[in-house]
Amino acid sequence: MSSSNLSETNRNQQENSDSEFNFFSIASILIKKSNFIIYTIFIVAAITLAVLIMIPNKYSSTASILPTGAPDKFSDLKSLAGLGSMSSLNENPSALFPPILRSLHIAKALLSNEYAFHVDGNIKKITLQEYFEEDDFDKLVEELAKISSFSVDKKTEVIYLSVETEYPAMSQALVAKYLFELENYNLHKRRSKAKENELYLSKQLKVIKAELSIAEDNREKYQTDNSNWASSSNSEIIKTLSRLEREVEIKSSIYLFLTQEHESVKFDAQKDVPIIQILDSPSLPTQKSSPKRGLFLVLIVVIASFLLIFMIIVIESLKKHSIEQDNDLYIEFKDEVQKTFPTFSKIFKKNS
DSSP: OOHHHHHHHHHHHHHHHHHTOSHHHHHHHHHHTHHHHHHHHHHHHHHHHHHHHHSOOBEEEEEEEOOOOOOOTTHHHHHHHTOOOOOOOSSOGGGGHHHHHHSHHHHHHHHTOEEEEEETTEEEEEEHHHHHTOOOHHHHHHHHHHHEEEEEOTTTOOEEEEEEESSHHHHHHHHHHHHHHHHHHHHHTOOOHHHHHHHHHHHHHHHHHHHHHHHHHHHHHHHHHSTTTTTOOOHHHHHHHHHHHHHHHHHHHHHHHHHHHHHHHHHHHHHHSOOOOEEEOOOOOOSOOBOOHHHHHHHHHHHHHHHHHHHHHHHHHHHHHHHHHHHHHHHHHHHHHHHHOGGGHHHHHHHO
């Protein structure tokens, strides 16, 4: 057989051998490496389990808040009082609850508080600085954000709040503190446009009341100084009294108008302050929320198994390809030697 035919035959054999690296060859490799695979997976599972056992259990407490609607509950009452109709809010006031809960203002209140709760029959007192083992304020805010969760149901607009810590009662205490600070903020810090109007009208009422009092005093004093003013025909007295009377009437009308407006705006201001309507109070968790050790262990074992099998197949494939390449080089070298030195052909025949 000629060297060219031999080389072609070798190439065909190589192609055949490459095509034979199929399911059966892979299965054969895995069977040969089964002990190594099992041993390695066992070690990975043992290490993963040891790490998971060291991670403390976490407990999540949750609460939910009903949305605050915009309907005017005082429209009938104001109509009976003759105060007119008030414009209703176009937006849902409770939509601002999640941003308020995430605010630095609320975070400061939670971070400055000490939490006391029962653990194994004993009362434990702890601050968030002690819990996170951190004193830097910015890092504390980040850690608080990590354990806190706020979400809104798109259909019902119900707001959900949850906190996850190592202690069930601490999680519950933190959720309760969130709700308390939210209500406190709405009552004392949050100001709507109606509230601003109420404050403005309240100041104006004080001013016009003082002016009305002065006008009434001026009229009374002038009447006292001119005791016969009722029967007097003096044009100057009559003119001055008319002017003083008109001033009192104008101030009285303004005062009455501002009083009505002030009462109306007070209704608006009361309506604009969103009342926290708790749907579900902060729960006391009895089951851990994380870590999910079983699921995580299975996931790690599956991933490690796939990676290990893939690496074994790749390595064995590279080895096989390397051996076949070496055989090709040897055959080509033998052909060249036989062509150049025919006398050496007997040596190769003996070794082949």
